[in-house]
Amino acid sequence: MADGIAQPCTFTGNSDLYGLGIRLGVYLQWIASIFAYNCSPAETSSMRGVNTCFQLATAIGLIVMMAQPHDNILALEVFLLLILALGASCDYCTRPAPKVSEWHIRISPLIEALGANTIGDLIRMTVAAAVCACGSWYAFTGLDRLGRRPCGDFGFVFVFAKVPLDSGYRSFLKAIFLVSLCLFFAITLLSGYLIYGRFIEIWRTWGLDRGGEQDQAGKIKPSGAKIFLAMALWSFFVLTVELTLRWNEVTGVYECRSFSQLFPLIIASANLFRLALKIGTDIWRGNVTIV
Numbered sequence: 001m002a003d004g005i006a007q008p009c010t011f012t013g014n015s016d017l018y019g020l021g022i023r024l025g026v027y028l029q030w031i032a033s034i035f036a037y038n039c040s041p042a043e044t045s046s047m048r049g050v051n052t053c054f055q056l057a058t059a060i061g062l063i064v065m066m067a068q069p070h071d072n073i074l075a076l077e078v079f080l081l082l083i084l085a086l087g088a089s090c091d092y093c094t095r096p097a098p099k100v101s102e103w104h105i106r107i108s109p110l111i112e113a114l115g116a117n118t119i120g121d122l123i124r125m126t127v128a129a130a131v132c133a134c135g136s137w138y139a140f141t142g143l144d145r146l147g148r149r150p151c152g153d154f155g156f157v158f159v160f161a162k163v164p165l166d167s168g169y170r171s172f173l174k175a176i177f178l179v180s181l182c183l184f185f186a187i188t189l190l191s192g193y194l195i196y197g198r199f200i201e202i203w204r205t206w207g208l209d210r211g212g213e214q215d216q217a218g219k220i221k222p223s224g225a226k227i228f229l230a231m232a233l234w235s236f237f238v239l240t241v242e243l244t245l246r247w248n249e250v251t252g253v254y255e256c257r258s259f260s261q262l263f264p265l266i267i268a269s270a271n272l273f274r275l276a277l278k279i280g281t282d283i284w285r286g287n288v289t290i291v
Helices: 020-039 041-065 073-087 110-116 119-145 169-202 224-247 259-284
Strands: 156-158 160-166
Touching: 020 259, 041 073, 041 110, 041 119, 041 224, 041 259, 073 119, 073 160, 110 160, 119 169, 156 224
Parallel strands: none
Antiparallel strands: 156 160
């Protein structure tokens, strides 16, 4: 408040980081990754790769923003980027169980269940751990150093209700980011261990007859419960971002006219359309049955 006149709370958001086209592209790619993981294993690699690129770009944007003088950065904007960067991992919890091999039998089933199966998943878990480290700094000390809205407060966020960012919700953020950091860090270590073991196994059996290990084509039976869980997480992340933007009267982030906004939207839309055609065809042919 200045000279007895209340300052407006609205502010212009950064459309190059969380504009409409970018947000829609991210949301659509999350959906594509969820259904590729569960319904179309042949498409998993490509969808996961694009999702990883989106997550990595968001994380880099977060780091670049936090490298600027803190007075120029609104705490609310950092919160939005943290949510967008973490949301890309909402499909990981529903990924199918890995196929059994000699290496898998020699290790703990718990390690196999938690660890990533591929280099791409390892990169995603590493990025997620780095984002959680940023989130932990944000929740414990960063929030106090970052800028406020023009009206002087930190703004409001969605956690099943409209709550102030600097209220008791901050304690919830501390717990979530700290636990997530430990979890993703552990998964990253386990994933590195698994991938190293598979590399050694491939190296030892190079040139040997592996005919008995060839995959047998069969019907895919994705779990409806897993898909529902992933979509529930997807809905929570989307609601958190969209309601936070609306409640804090952020302007300049509801148009999609620039290349930086159209590019991720078109890429994600094309991926989702191609995947929908593939899954629809497989369901029509009886190759996919949701159980």
